[in-house]
Amino acid sequence: MPQEILTPEAVAFVADLNRTFAARRDELLALRASRRAAAAASGGLDFLPETAQVRAGDWRVAQAPPALTDRRVEITGPTERKMAINALNSGAKVWLADLEDANTPHWDNVISGQVNLYDAVRGTIVHTSPEGKHYALRSDVRPATIVVRPRGWHLDERHLEFDGRPAVAALVDFGLYFFHNARELLARGAGPYFYLPKMESHLEARLWNEVFTRAQERLGIPHGTIRATVLIETVPAAFEMDEILYELREHASGLNAGRWDYLFSLIKTFRDAGPEFVLPDRNSVTMTAPFMRAYTELLVRTCHRRGAFAMGGMAAFIPNRRDPEVTAAALEKVRADKSREAGDGFDGSWVAHPDLVPVCQEVFDSVLGERPNQLDRTRDEVSVTAAQLLDVKSTPGAATAAGLRAAVDVGVRYLVSWLSGNGAAAIHNLMEDAATAEISRSQLWQWVHNEVVLDDGRTVTADLVRATLAEVRAELAPVAQLDTACELFEQVALAAEFPDFLTVPAYAKID
Structure with missing residues (x-):
């Protein structure tokens, strides 16, 4: 299997990208750290004065290709073969083929994901389960347009080395997919489309643009494809x-507006800034919290002013066929969330399960009608200030004992799954990915370091977190990878210095 993807020509292409751009990637990662320190010291962030002319300018992004004009429903998930087929058959307009948070960087996953994408692009992807069930693309459903999410700039890929250093994981994921599929996609009326995660500045976007330009030049693909x-x-x-x-x-x-990673970033950015940035239980911080509302309103306004699509966040619920009442209640919440997004002007939204595609589509159909998107809703009335984006103290909710227990429980359960090679884990009727563990452990770190008092009167301490972790460990035992998961969770939740990403130390624990 690796030899189909890691051909000499493909490896040479990825090597060129790494030799050209890895050093600049390193510089930008260092810039992240200095910017975070400055934000913590000043207690805030602001719009950049040096780019005011860009914000004031009259410019638009390139017109969307036909395959990306209508994005009202996008289904997300890993590139595991059966799930890929189900996503392509789901009726969604787009499949976000996730090589990042819903995947794990086990080398088999990295390579098999590329194989599955290769076959999906060509319409030849099939799968037979151990029980004999056959999966193939349906002839009566238009397959979802493939949009690939590579890993973020911060991750390395140690299974490929160039000039004595690990490859940049983002360039491995992007480069292999682009090299093998760009021409085939164009021949089929689509193109190489990507979701770019974890970006922190326009300088990082500039680097991606330079990567795209070089990749297209190297393969003779028209610029802007x-x-x-x-x-x-x-x-x-x-x-x-x-x-x-x-x-x-x-x-x-x-642009896309998410939830868990955004909250995780808030904690990470202002981890040393004091109690005004302390969040209540993660599940109580919804997209209607004032600072989250400001963020989503600004995103729609910015996108439509520039002719770009505004994509809504994830509906992660997994229907429970054994408990119709739970499913019905959850579907109503999904419907309400998607209705808010469609009403705000978003052009589409994400779901994590095929059964949610009809719900999301019905909501957006009712708003869009025959139109493919809402680019004409420019939201000129929206005006968002830096203070509104950072108004965390107005968030309703509290830190609770149940919330602490849930953070430990879900975080450990997810890490057990991740270490075992599964990055998309079904936990308590939700499809969880790496962002789940990040917000869980970062919230506990924040509560411990700010001596937060729970609703039952206890102060959150390292000892309290450890005691809860021991209880969860006892409940889940015996489970493969449980000991490693608990040790890793304690490490990233209770470290004296906040670890920027738990996936970095987690990566060291897998083959």
């Missing part, structure tokens, strides 16, 4: 939406 949608899932990026689109304007397709 690549299209990218950027996940605005970090707080620093929320202050640079215009600038990010501007840097990618010849390759940009839109």
Whole structure:
């Protein structure tokens, strides 16, 4: 299997990208750290004065290709073979083929994901389960357009080395997919489309644009063929939406508004800034919290002013066929959330399960009608300030004992799954990915370091977290990888210095 993907020509292509851009990637990662320190010291962020002319300018991104004009429902999930077929058959307009948070960087997953994408692009992907059930693309459903999410800039890929250093994981994921599939996609009326995660500045968007330009030149693909949608899932990026689109304007397709990673970024960015940035239980921080509302309103306004698509967040619920009442209640919440997004002007939204596609589509159909999107809703009335983006103290909710227990429980359960090679884990009727564990452990870190008092009167301490972790460990035992998962969770939740990403130490524990 690796030899089909890791051909000498493909490896040479990835090597060129790494030799050209890895050093700049390293510089930008160092810039993240200095910017976070400055934000913590000042207690805030602001729109960049040096790019004011970009925000004030009259410019638009490139017009969308036909395959990306209508994105009202996008289904997300890993590139595991059966799930890929189900996503392509789901009736969604787009499949976000996730090589990042819903995947794990086990080398078998990295390579098999590329094999599955290769077959999906060509319409030849099939799968037979151990029980003998056969999966193939349906002839009566238009397959979802493939949009691939590579890993973020911060991750390395140690299974490939160039000039004595690990490859940049983002360039491995992007490069292998682009090399093997760009021409085939064009021949089939689509193109190489991407979601770009974890970005923190327009300079990182500029680097991606330079990568795209070089990749297209190297393979003789017309400039502007690549299209990218950027996940605005970090707080620093929320202050640079215009600038990010501007840097990618010849390759940009839109921006996406998420939840868990955005909250994780808020904690990470202001981890040393004091109690005004302390969040209540993660499940109580909804997209209607004032600072989250400001973020999503600004995203729609920015996108539509620039001719880019505004994509809504994830509906992660997994229907429970054994408990119809739970399913009915959850579907109503999904419907309400998607109705808010459609009413706000979003052009489409994400779901994590095929059964949610009809719900999301019905909501957006009712707003869009025969129109493919809402680019004409420019939301000129929206005006968002830096203070509104950072108004965390107005968030309703409290820190609770149940919330602490849930953070430990879900975080450990997810890490057990991740270490075992499964990055999309069904936990308590929700499809969880790496962002789940990140917000769980970062919230506990924040509560411990700010001596938060729970609703039952106890102060959150390292000892309290450890005691809860021991209880969860006892309940889940015996489970493969449980000991490693608990040790890792304690490490990243209770470290004296906040670890920027738990997937970095987690990566060291897998083959």
